[in-house]
Amino acid sequence: MPELPEVEITRRGIAAPLVSARATGVVIRNAALRWPIPGHLVTSLSGQRLRDIDRRAKYLLLRFDRGTLIIHLGMSGSLRILAHSAAPEKHDHIDIVFGEVVLRLRDPRRFGAVLWHDGPDDAHPLLANLGPEPLGDDFNAATLRAALLRRQCAVKLAIMDSSVVVGVGNIYASESLFRAGIRPGTAARRLSAPQTARLAAEIRQTLLDALAAGGSTLRDFMHADGAPGYFQQSYFVYGRAGQPCRICTAPVHGRRIGNRSTFFCPACQR
DNA sequence: CCACGCTCCTGCGCGC
DNA sequence: TGCGCGCAGGAGCGTG
Numbered sequence: 001m002p003e004l005p006e007v008e009i010t011r012r013g014i015a016a017p018l019v020s021a022r023a024t025g026v027v028i029r030n031a032a033l034r035w036p037i038p039g040h041l042v043t044s045l046s047g048q049r050l051r052d053i054d055r056r057a058k059y060l061l062l063r064f065d066r067g068t069l070i071i072h073l074g075m076s077g078s079l080r081i082l083a084h085s086a087a088p089e090k091h092d093h094i095d096i097v098f099g100e101v102v103l104r105l106r107d108p109r110r111f112g113a114v115l116w117h118d119g120p121d122d123a124h125p126l127l128a129n130l131g132p133e134p135l136g137d138d139f140n141a142a143t144l145r146a147a148l149l150r151r152q153c154a155v156k157l158a159i160m161d162s163s164v165v166v167g168v169g170n171i172y173a174s175e176s177l178f179r180a181g182i183r184p185g186t187a188a189r190r191l192s193a194p195q196t197a198r199l200a201a202e203i204r205q206t207l208l209d210a211l212a213a214g215g216s217t218l219r220d221f222m223h224a225d226g227a228p229g230y231f232q233q234s235y236f237v238y239g240r241a242g243q244p245c246r247i248c249t250a251p252v253h254g255r256r257i258g259n260r261s262t263f264f265c266p267a268c269q270r
Numbered sequence: 271c272c273a274c275g276c277t278c279c280t281g282c283g284c285g286c
Numbered sequence: 287t288g289c290g291c292g293c294a295g296g297a298g299c300g301t302g
Contacts, residue, residue, distance in 0.1 A: 034296095034298085074296065111297085153273065258273095274301090275302105276299085286290095
């Protein structure tokens, strides 16, 4: 499941070969992603040059001459650069063709999205209400504190809310809270200022570490060049219910919060 | 504004 | 060995 580090790594991987290339066509094999892939891309994208690739939250923003192709990888999506002649496989739903090379989206679970937008980012409903980037300057102890003080839900749910901070998925939510020494079920507004500062720092560092590792990822992720990206990262708590905490050896607890699997160490996290 | 549960989909792992 | 079942997950969306 691509989380933010995987999306960023994908961005870098596809930007290098594609930026400044010209799209020559689009092949849609299955438009039924989370929202239908707009059919007009097949004709409208041809001839447009790819000027840049940005990322906002987990959305990839491919800046073409006359608009932006928004791509979300959902839970199982991956993008690869392939020769135009490479045969598509079962879940390869769309190709953006750049002459002899294609950008190919594979997404078995089809939770992803490919959309077209020709206005400013803020004018798109998916991008309009996103909170700060966790790796950017707008995300810090003060901004997180302000956001958490208005929430009484579990802090884990709060940091997974994209209006509070973007890019924190289920895995890194548990990992960040472990590293910050905070129990995931704690009411968001009950965190002290120092706890909040620690949490902001650990969210950032957890994502940076994953980025440095090349993207921890679950089974479906591939690097843009097709090499498997799964460095079975040794998570502190995620998926480790009943196993010894890597710090104190107490058994890791698992429970559901907001109908999502959640893991924590009852000794290290208070 | 906030909280919560539902929903999309497929592959996997488990129990029998 | 095969089958059916439940679960996993991102995040938008509708409802209370």
